[in-house]
Amino acid sequence: xxxxxxxxxxxxxxxxxxxxxxxxxxxxxxxxxxxxxxxxxxxxxxxxxxxxxxxxxxxxxxxxxxxxxxxxxxxxxxxxxxxxxxxxxxxxxxxxxxxxxxxxxxxxxxxxxxxxxxxxxxxxxxxxxxxxxxxxxxxxxxxxxxxxxxxxxxxxxxxxxxxxxxxxxxxxxxxxxxxxxxxxxxxxxxxxxxxxxxxxxxxxxxxxxxxxxxxxxxxxxxxxxxxxxxxxxxxxxxxxxxxxxxxxxxxxxxxxxxxxxxxxxxxxxxxxxxxxxxxxxxxxxxxxxxxxxxxxxxxxxxxxxxxxxxxxxxxxx
Amino acid sequence: xxxxxxxxxxxxxxxxxxxxxxxxxxxxxxxxxxxxxxxxxxxxxxxxxxxxxxxxxxxxxxxxxxxxxxxxxxxxxxxxxxxxxxxxxxxxxxxxxxxxxxxxxxxxxxxxxxxxxxxxxxxxxxxxxxxxxxxxxxxxxxxxxxxxxxxxxxxxxxxxxxxxxxxxxxxxxxxxxxxxxxxxxxxxxxxxxxxxxxxxxxxxxxxxxxxxxxxxxxxxxxxxxxxxxxxxxxxxxxxxxxxxxxxxxx
Numbered sequence: 001x002x003x004x005x006x007x008x009x010x011x012x013x014x015x016x017x018x019x020x021x022x023x024x025x026x027x028x029x030x031x032x033x034x035x036x037x038x039x040x041x042x043x044x045x046x047x048x049x050x051x052x053x054x055x056x057x058x059x060x061x062x063x064x065x066x067x068x069x070x071x072x073x074x075x076x077x078x079x080x081x082x083x084x085x086x087x088x089x090x091x092x093x094x095x096x097x098x099x100x101x102x103x104x105x106x107x108x109x110x111x112x113x114x115x116x117x118x119x120x121x122x123x124x125x126x127x128x129x130x131x132x133x134x135x136x137x138x139x140x141x142x143x144x145x146x147x148x149x150x151x152x153x154x155x156x157x158x159x160x161x162x163x164x165x166x167x168x169x170x171x172x173x174x175x176x177x178x179x180x181x182x183x184x185x186x187x188x189x190x191x192x193x194x195x196x197x198x199x200x201x202x203x204x205x206x207x208x209x210x211x212x213x214x215x216x217x218x219x220x221x222x223x224x225x226x227x228x229x230x231x232x233x234x235x236x237x238x239x240x241x242x243x244x245x246x247x248x249x250x251x252x253x254x255x256x257x258x259x260x261x262x263x264x265x266x267x268x269x270x271x272x273x274x275x276x277x278x279x280x281x282x283x284x285x286x287x288x289x290x291x292x293x294x295x296x297x298x299x300x301x302x303x304x305x306x307x308x309x310x311x312x313x314x315x316x317x
Numbered sequence: 318x319x320x321x322x323x324x325x326x327x328x329x330x331x332x333x334x335x336x337x338x339x340x341x342x343x344x345x346x347x348x349x350x351x352x353x354x355x356x357x358x359x360x361x362x363x364x365x366x367x368x369x370x371x372x373x374x375x376x377x378x379x380x381x382x383x384x385x386x387x388x389x390x391x392x393x394x395x396x397x398x399x400x401x402x403x404x405x406x407x408x409x410x411x412x413x414x415x416x417x418x419x420x421x422x423x424x425x426x427x428x429x430x431x432x433x434x435x436x437x438x439x440x441x442x443x444x445x446x447x448x449x450x451x452x453x454x455x456x457x458x459x460x461x462x463x464x465x466x467x468x469x470x471x472x473x474x475x476x477x478x479x480x481x482x483x484x485x486x487x488x489x490x491x492x493x494x495x496x497x498x499x500x501x502x503x504x505x506x507x508x509x510x511x512x513x514x515x516x517x518x519x520x521x522x523x524x525x526x527x528x529x530x531x532x533x534x535x536x537x538x539x540x541x542x543x544x545x546x547x548x549x550x551x552x553x554x555x556x557x558x559x560x561x562x563x564x565x566x567x
Contacts, residue, residue, distance in 0.1 A: 066417050
């Protein structure tokens with residue numbers, strides 16, 4: 001089954017590149033984020049999901065070393081952000097919710113600045129910038145001023161500054177917000193590619209984005225980490241397609257099927273036994289099964305329940 | 318790293334219409350004042366020089382007052398230059414770029430400050446070229462000219478350090494500029510109050526620094542004046558570093 005609950009803070013397969021423990025941030029005495037934990041490994045893309053104001057940006061800014069946590073610690077490649085700030089920050093790339101661009105600099109000038117700030121050695125800087133420009137699809141605008149770029153290119157340039165020094169850990173705050181579908185697709189492809197070699201934590205309030213990109217999701221609610229799940233998630237329901245029309249009652253009579261509901265041409269089954277066993281019983285009962293798969297939309301249900309506090313359905317994670 | 322940041326700051330200033338406009342306006346006004354003092358020297362003072370016991374030269378009558386005005390005008394222009402340095406970075410969310418990078422706050426502040434000083438140096442070179450043009454017709458007291466230019470540089474540089482601090486403290490550039498003008502007014506008010514005939518205060522005059530820059534503009538390079546401005550600049554740079562460091566590291 002696609003759904004498996006895991007406690008917050010599970011380690012990645014080959015040791016965490018980014019670790020956070022008990023992070024807390026307060027503003028005017030009020031906690032905005034409390035008890036945040038994370039272990040992020042190489043090759044992982046983890047989504048940070050929450051409604052507006054849930055604390056996603058604050059969390060990412062603490063992880064990036066931009067905001068000081070009132071409590072807790074962040075370690076990047078084993079370097080404590082407070083005790084070894086330079087080494088820790090060297091391994092981080094951060095795209096804030098608003099790309100931190102200089103409108104008066106050209107794309108190339110800006111990336112050269114970003115590379116210098118991230119201490120890419122002078123001899124390697126030009127190659128690093130050229131490689132990043134190509135990777136982020138900025139070639140045709142490399143001599144344009146950032147202030148003249150479209151929203152999509154600005155976002156890509158923001159992403160480019162976060163990866164120009166090839167950091168092991170990449171933090172992205174709403175990387176596709178305000179992009180059109182084509183731009184969104186291009187940026188997602190880039191993030192997916194980055195996720196193969198690096199560790200990526202991205203925040204979003206777009207469920208589709210998290211489902212499309214991430215292997216794991218964390219859900220924040222009012223500054224607290226309320227859930228952490230592997231993806232994809234199933235909703236708990238299973239979709240059955242048959243080669244020929246079948247009476248609903250025949251399917252309902254099969255052992256292990258708790259309920260059946262018609263969903264257009266397909267049937268939605270709620271199970272009370274292992275799906276493999278139910279499938280075998282369906283076939284044994286002479287049902288002409290064409291496909292039998294978990295129903296999508298699990299993340300949406302989880303989000304509604306965990307992030308908004310709406311009551312869940314039985315069988316959902 | 319500091320030089321990279323300084324170059325960026327200077328590059329930004331040189332690409333901003335506001336900074337260019339200020340530089341042009343300052344140079345224009347100073348050229349008018351310079352010509353006015355020169356005219357005055359040629360028409361009023363020169364015919365009388367032979368009759369004077371201690372004849373004055375162009376250095377005292379043209380260059381010194383021009384430098385005094387130049388200092389005043391640069392002081393007045395400074396809040397418009399320094400307001401952007403950090404307040405605009407914060408407003409545009411660009412402090413995140415620096416705070417997340419492996420660089421220290423001291424490097425950031427010194428880089429920004431050196432960039433501002435670079436722009437001041439460009440203005441100073443233009444002014445120096447204008448003043449040096451007098452040497453085509455007469456001989457100048459180069460020591461006093463250089464002393465006056467150094468005085469201008471020190472006074473404005475010190476005030477720009479205060480402007481940088483305000484820019485670090487405030488969320489909006491306009492607010493930083495406004496408070497910069499408030500500080501300038503306060504310094505002059507202190508100076509005036511300190512020189513009041515009823516209740517003079519040497520402390521107020523010293524604190525204001527105005528007397529120092531007036532003496533420096535005359536080309537009188539005094540250690541007390543130089544150390545005053547160096548102290549002033551160091552204090553505000555340290556405060557700027559402290560402020561940003563608290564914001565980043567708690």
